[in-house]
Amino acid sequence: MALSVTNSLTDEREAFEPTGDEVLVYVCGLTVSDDPHLGHARLWTHADVIARWLAASGYDVRHVENFTDVNEKIAARVGERPEWDTEADVARHYIARVIEYMRGLNFRRATVYPRVSEHIPEIIELVETLIEAGHAYEANGSVYFDVTTFDDYGKLSNQQPDDLEAQGDPDERSEKRNPADFALWKAGGVAPDAIEEHAKHDHGDDHPTGQTWESPWSEGRPGWHIECSAMSMTHLDDTIDIHIGGHDLVFPHHENEIAQSEAATGQQFANYWLHTGLLQTDDEKMSSSLGNFFTVEDALEKYGPNVIRTFYLSTEYGSKQTFSEAAMAEAEERWERLERTYHAAVAACDSVDATAKAEDSDLRAAVSDTTEEFTAAMNADFNVREAMAALRSLTTAVNRHIEEAEPYDYQGLKAAIETFESLGGDVFGLQFDTETDGDVALASEVVELVLDVREAEREAGNYDRADDLRDSLADLGIEVQDSDDGPTFRFE
RNA sequence: GCCAAGGUGGCAGAGUCCGGCCUAACGCAGCGGCCUGCAGAGCCGCCCAUCGUCGGUUCAAAUCCGACCCUUGGCUCCA
Numbered sequence: 001m002a003l004s005v006t007n008s009l010t011d012e013r014e015a016f017e018p019t020g021d022e023v024l025v026y027v028c029g030l031t032v033s034d035d036p037h038l039g040h041a042r043l044w045t046h047a048d049v050i051a052r053w054l055a056a057s058g059y060d061v062r063h064v065e066n067f068t069d070v071n072e073k074i075a076a077r078v079g080e081r082p083e084w085d086t087e088a089d090v091a092r093h094y095i096a097r098v099i100e101y102m103r104g105l106n107f108r109r110a111t112v113y114p115r116v117s118e119h120i121p122e123i124i125e126l127v128e129t130l131i132e133a134g135h136a137y138e139a140n141g142s143v144y145f146d147v148t149t150f151d152d153y154g155k156l157s158n159q160q161p162d163d164l165e166a167q168g169d170p171d172e173r174s175e176k177r178n179p180a181d182f183a184l185w186k187a188g189g190v191a192p193d194a195i196e197e198h199a200k201h202d203h204g205d206d207h208p209t210g211q212t213w214e215s216p217w218s219e220g221r222p223g224w225h226i227e228c229s230a231m232s233m234t235h236l237d238d239t240i241d242i243h244i245g246g247h248d249l250v251f252p253h254h255e256n257e258i259a260q261s262e263a264a265t266g267q268q269f270a271n272y273w274l275h276t277g278l279l280q281t282d283d284e285k286m287s288s289s290l291g292n293f294f295t296v297e298d299a300l301e302k303y304g305p306n307v308i309r310t311f312y313l314s315t316e317y318g319s320k321q322t323f324s325e326a327a328m329a330e331a332e333e334r335w336e337r338l339e340r341t342y343h344a345a346v347a348a349c350d351s352v353d354a355t356a357k358a359e360d361s362d363l364r365a366a367v368s369d370t371t372e373e374f375t376a377a378m379n380a381d382f383n384v385r386e387a388m389a390a391l392r393s394l395t396t397a398v399n400r401h402i403e404e405a406e407p408y409d410y411q412g413l414k415a416a417i418e419t420f421e422s423l424g425g426d427v428f429g430l431q432f433d434t435e436t437d438g439d440v441a442l443a444s445e446v447v448e449l450v451l452d453v454r455e456a457e458r459e460a461g462n463y464d465r466a467d468d469l470r471d472s473l474a475d476l477g478i479e480v481q482d483s484d485d486g487p488t489f490r491f492e
Numbered sequence: 493g494c495c496a497a498g499g500u501g502g503c504a505g506a507g508u509c510c511g512g513c514c515u516a517a518c519g520c521a522g523c524g525g526c527c528u529g530c531a532g533a534g535c536c537g538c539c540c541a542u543c544g545u546c547g548g549u550u551c552a553a554a555u556c557c558g559a560c561c562c563u564u565g566g567c568u569c570c571a
Contacts, residue, residue, distance in 0.1 A: 006509080008496095013509045028571070036571090043571040073569070159495055159567070198569085224569080246571030250496075253570090277497080278565065287570060314519080315505070320498080320564065330504070330520045337519095340533070377506095385506055389518035396535085403527090403535050463529055470531080481533050488533090 003057060003379045005242075006318060008250065008273040009156055013381060019271065023054050024236040026270070027065040027110070028228060028245030028253070032094035033073035033198075037293035038308075038323055039246075039279040039286040041105060045309055045429075046276050046317035046382070047244050048107045052427050053378050055108075064235045065110040066228065067095050069117050070221060075190045075210030076198035087211045088117060101296045105305045106429045114231045116222065120213045122230040123222045126264055127184045127215075135263040139175040141187030141218030147180045150259045156273065157251035182256050183223035185215060225256040229269070233261070243270035247278055247320075248285070277320035286323060294323060303328055306430050310335040313384045313428060334388075335430070340490070341395040342420045342432045347488075348402050349413040356410045363405075363412040366397030367419055374423050384428070391424055443491075447478055451487050454480075 003016040018024075027047045030040055047065070054061045069091035077090045084090050095115075116123075127143055130136035135149045147153045147161050154160050161180035189209030199207070212219045232240055238261075245254060254273065261269040278285045286293045299308055311331035315321045352358075370390045377386035398416050401409065424430045454469040470480045477492045 004509090011496095030571070031569080033569090040571050047571095071569080154495090157495065157566080194569090244571095247497075247565060248570055249566090251566055252568095275497095276571070278571075280564075285565070285570090289570065318497085319505090322504090326520085327504070333520060334518090337533090344534085381509095383506075385518075389506075392518050399534055400536095458529080461529080467530075479532075482528075482531085483533080484527090 003054075004381060005272050005274060006381045007271075008275045009270075014272070016272065018059065018241050019239060020237075021060060022062045023059045023242065024240040025051060025054070025061060025063045025242045025244065026228070026232045026236060026240055027063070028243070028249055029066040029068065029113070030098060031068040031071050031073065032091045032098065033071055033077065034094065034288050035295045035297060036094075036098055036101060037286055037288065037295050038299055039293065041101070041296045041299070041308065042279045042312050042321065043244070043246055043276045044102065044107060045105065045312040046384075048429060049313070049384060049427065050242075050244065050274070050317070050382055051110075052108060052429065053382060056422075056427050057379075061111075062236060063108075063110040064112050064114060064232065066231050067091070067098070067113055067115045068224075068227060069095065069115045070211065070227075071224075072190045072194040072210070073198040075208070076195045077200060078208050078210075080199075080201045086208070091115070091117070097297075101300065104300050105296070105308060106431055108429070112235050114235055116227040116231075117211070119227065119230050119234060120222065122234050123226050124185075124213075124215050126226060126230050126233070126260070129264045130184065130260060133263065135260070136184055137177065138217050141220060142175060142183060143185040143217055143223075144176050144181040145184055145256070145260055145263075147178055147182075147259065150263050152262065153180075153259050154255065156258055157255045159251050159255065182225060182252065184226045184260065185217055185220055185222060187218035187220040188212065189221070225253055226260060228253075228257050229261040229264070232257075232269075233265070238265040238267045238269075240270050242272045242274060244274045244276065247275045250275060274317065276317045277315070280320055280322045281324070285320075303332065306335045306339070307332045309429055310338075310388075313388055316381070316383055316385060318381075338391065338395055338420075338424065338430070339432060341398050342417070342424075343490070344402055345398050345413050345417050345420070348408050349410060349417060351485075352408045352410045352413075354410055356407060358405070358407045358409050360401050360405050360409040360412050363397050363401045363409055363416065366394050367412065367415045370394040370419055371423070374427075378427070387423070388428075391420070394419060447473065447489055451480065451489065455487065 004013050005016050006013050027043070030036055051061050051063045070087065074090050075087045078084055078087055084093070127136060130145065131138065131143065136143050136145050161178060189212050192207075192209065195207050195209060210221065212221055232243075243254070258269050280286060281292050284290065284292065307328065308331075311328055312321070314331060314334070370393060373390035373393075374387045377383040377390060380386070394416060398413070401412070420432065425432060450469060450473065454466045457465040457469070473480055473489070478489050479492055480487055480489045
């Protein structure tokens with residue numbers, strides 16, 4: 001069954017047909033003015049899983065994810081720390097952190113992470129093209145896109161220029177021919193009142209107003225929307241396959257990207273637009289400006305990557321999702337069951353001879369059903385919740401096999417393990433093997449010793465002592481479970 | 493005001509594109525049984541849904557059409 005996706009451009013589920021040998025994917029990335037929060041990580045996770053699924057489906061994927069490192073909010077934070085002398089210093093600091101978190105959350109690396117500051121020439125060139133084509137005009141050193149020159153304006157968001165409330169700051173508005181026109185280039189540095197608004201520290205009147213660049217029109221800064229068009233065209237092509245971004249960017253950002261890109265090239269900018277639903281807390285969206293966010297750093301510390309991913313993968317990318325402690329607790333239960341089953345399967349598999357002939361047809365049927373159902377679900381607009389349900393049915397089959405079968409089906413278990421690794425691991429980015437470093441290995445040996453002592457106490461009937469040992473281990477974050485084959489444990 | 497998405501059991505959340513296999517998936521919580529010295533895990537089973545409201549189309553609607561109510565997002569920086 002072939003992949004189909006819901007395209008926000010047409011609002012329809014469409015068969016996915018890439019234009020070339022490589023699938024070209026652009027993800028509207030982060031403005032690096034602050035620590036990223038769980039709302040950002042939700043977009044990244046879904047983008048990551050989409051890219052992984054395309055790769056698993058046999059496509060070569062060229063995945064570009066930008067960092068916006070030129071922005072008023074970034075400029076406003078210059079000087080907040082002694083080492084933050086320039087806008088670039090602040091941006092560099094946050095980009096390094098984001099990369100670290102992305103690694104922590106086990107994302108596939110994008111092909112390129114372009115930055116606005118490195119694409120000023122391409123941006124200027126694109127703006128020149130638009131002016132020459134009559135789609136843009138200069139006013140007092142700034143350049144604006146004239147929305148009345150682009151007939152399809154509004155095709156993504158269905159917003160019509162006439163319906164819009166006047167936007168932008170008053171000075172800018174007076175320069176525009178139409179209220180809905182938007183800036184491609186802004187003369188000068190960041191306005192002092194913008195610095196004032198976004199600065200998180202006391203600053204004097206001489207606060208730096210951000211970096212500026214030479215251009216044919218003025219020494220100034222690029223507009224917000226033009227960067228994505230320039231970087232998408234530079235690193236991908238005039239027409240790309242998939243553009244992914246948050247729902248909050250549909251208007252004006254993506255609408256404007258389409259206008260300026262298609263006006264410049266005459267080509268369709270992106271064939272498929274995928275918009276991810278926003279993360280909410282207490283019935284409003286999580287956002288930097290509302291201050292109701294949970295940072296990726298804190299979440300990684302508190303829940304770890306697998307629980308966070310399991311949480312995100314319990315809803316489809318296009319739906320909104322509500323963050324709560326209860327939801328995270330549920331994700332933790334879901335993840336732990338999967339992880340426990342995986343390890344139980346590995347242990348059971350290790351306990352039998354590879355040449356053993358036992359065969360459990362139920363288990364083997366479950367393996368093939370799982371792959372089939374998982375594939376069907378992912379191909380239906382990346383329905384990760386259904387795909388997860390398929391994986392879930394495999395955990396039940398594996399556990400039942402371990403519970404009831406005697407002897408174990410070596411080949412069946414092996415196939416199940418491989419399925420967990422390819423679907424749960426490679427596609428969902430979950431990590432089953434986390435106990436690899438030396439300290440953990442040593443700790444495991446010590447726990448084994450303690451459990452030997454506890455077994456001796458149990459055999460002697462000293463259950464109080466055995467329970468004390470188990471409780472003490474639990475206090476250290478080590479969960480002990482007794483079974484017919486002896487005790488097992490895991491680190492929480 | 494304008495544009496968009498959504499309203500399904502205690503919670504969460506699929507299914508809605510292409511009406512029938514939906515007497516509504518996978519879960520979390522809860523309850524019972526097996527197993528166990530106990531606990532946990534696991535297995536088996538159970539509980540909870542007139543699918544926002546009203547009307548229409550149809551042999552048949554959670555799924556299509558219309559009206560209305562409510563929630564969220566966008567229209568200003570925002571994933």
